[in-house]
Amino acid sequence: MLVGVVLAGFRGVVRGVRCMAVGYMRVVAGLFVVASLMMIGCGIVMLGGMLVVFGGFAVMIDSLLRHGEPLSEAS
Numbered sequence: 001m002l003v004g005v006v007l008a009g010f011r012g013v014v015r016g017v018r019c020m021a022v023g024y025m026r027v028v029a030g031l032f033v034v035a036s037l038m039m040i041g042c043g044i045v046m047l048g049g050m051l052v053v054f055g056g057f058a059v060m061i062d063s064l065l066r067h068g069e070p071l072s073e074a075s
Helices: 002-066
Strands: none
Touching: none
């Protein structure tokens, strides 16, 4: 009788640990999904910022090459 109680308690602990481990893996997988989506979103924002900077650089080069005169001499 006592052995049955001990084994039942041990079996309950093992079952609880096994269920806890599976639930923990789901949480970790969900965190990986959230982190990867955030990285993709940050990459898109960074790409947009780089396009803005290169657009400003293109405007600056265009103003230097096409207009030819500095603003102080034109007025």
